[in-house]
Amino acid sequence: MEKPKIFKDETKLFPEYIPKKTPHREMEVNKLKSLFDVVLQNPAEASQQVFILGPVGSGKTLVSKKFLQYIDEQYQTNAIRIKTYYTNCRVNKVFSSILNNILATIGHSFPNRGFSVDEIVQYFLSVSLEENVHIISVFDEFDALVAHEGVEPLYIITRIREMAKDRQILSSIIISKTFSYLDKADRGILSSIQKNIIKLEAYSETQLNDILFDRILMAFNEGTVGNETTELIAKIASRYGDARYAIELLHLAGRIADFRGEDRVRPDHVREAKLQLPPQIRKEEIGYLDDHEKILLLSLSKLLKENLGERVTLKELQQEYNMSCEEYNKTPLKYTQLWIRIKDLVQRDLISAEVSSRGHRGKTTFISLLNVPAEQIYNETKERLKNG
Ligand SMILES: Nc1ncnc2c1ncn2[C@@H]1O[C@H](COP(=O)(O)OP(=O)(O)OP(=O)(O)O)[C@@H](O)[C@H]1O
Ligand SMILES: [Mg+2]
CATH class of the missing domain: 3.40.50.300 (P-loop containing nucleotide triphosphate hydrolases)
Incomplete structure (x- = not known):
């Protein structure tokens, strides 16, 4: 049996570990x-x-x-x-x-x-x-x-x-x-x-790089994680400025490399880790959203859950959103503002918005959820709207 090569001390990547040094804090x-x-x-x-x-x-x-x-x-x-x-x-x-x-x-x-x-x-x-x-x-x-x-x-x-x-x-x-x-x-x-x-501010890409660098020294064997790997993780996580996400990506990428018996953690392992992390990360991600975005997601997942369909039209979504706003005592946003939020949700890879040009009465926009089951998003947004 080969002994593990990638990790020196995996516990240093565990969420409960308190590092000696805390760069930028x-x-x-x-x-x-x-x-x-x-x-x-x-x-x-x-x-x-x-x-x-x-x-x-x-x-x-x-x-x-x-x-x-x-x-x-x-x-x-x-x-x-x-x-x-x-x-x-x-x-x-x-x-x-x-x-x-x-x-x-x-x-x-x-x-x-x-x-x-x-x-x-x-x-x-x-x-x-x-x-x-x-x-x-x-x-x-x-x-x-x-x-x-x-x-x-x-x-x-x-x-x-x-x-x-x-x-x-x-x-x-x-x-x-x-x-x-x-x-x-x-x-x-x-x-x-x-x-x-x-x-505390969200971490920048360079700050995340520094944080990752320290953890890599403690958790990985020398030379197993190259700069290009660290930089990619910092770049992905800098979208949220979230050090926890950065460390989770690093950990999972390391596991993937280790599991495959490779001797280095490569950028490709990071990309794979990113794809595997969604379900939990998406949950976390809801915390980054403002109330209107949360209500939008809640309305969308409610519709998808009840209709068992793949997608809804923008118009259906807006109607449901207006009703949900009432429930949460919010003044519904007008179309332009609403569309900005929808684009933000698309940008975050939470939903997709596709304009179809086929319909005989002009364009229809279809909205659907990406990757995560409607039920899960529904429960999570509901909880977040309740508890902040
Ligand atoms: N400056 C830093 N140096 C080293 N590790 C850090 C630093 N900042 C955060 N981390 C690590 O990132 C993870 C998340 O940090 P922490 O739990 O303190 O975030 P938080 O602000 O409390 O987030 P939440 O709002 O989700 O509770 C932890 O594993 C922590 O050890
Ligand atoms: Mg905390």
């Missing part, structure tokens, strides 16, 4: 550290609240985890213990159970169920004081919590600072793609914390 990690300086200096009297925003795969989760790592390594010996906690609110959607999980990290939990949120907060405060801790907590994908419970958790987090009269016990890092989960009234709380917002 060092500044953001440092900004977090400096914002939390006051807490680290004086956890009794200071607490902090920071928001991290940025599109899919822009490194939000990574930046927050690098920061927590730093805290865990540096700050174990204070008189007041600094504890870190991380949760993904898409997984953990109930605020009281999140607070309970935080308590579990310091060896406590609520004695029984049926506590009101206020009681939970009071208990939380007293236990934290008793244990002499200040908790720095990351609430990742916070919008999912708001979709589930409304904006109250945000107010509670914000107000715990005021409620902790004797001593500060909680600082927070709140992550989401945008602030769209907040309506106008709730955005008021943001005005006071402008300087505490860290905004």
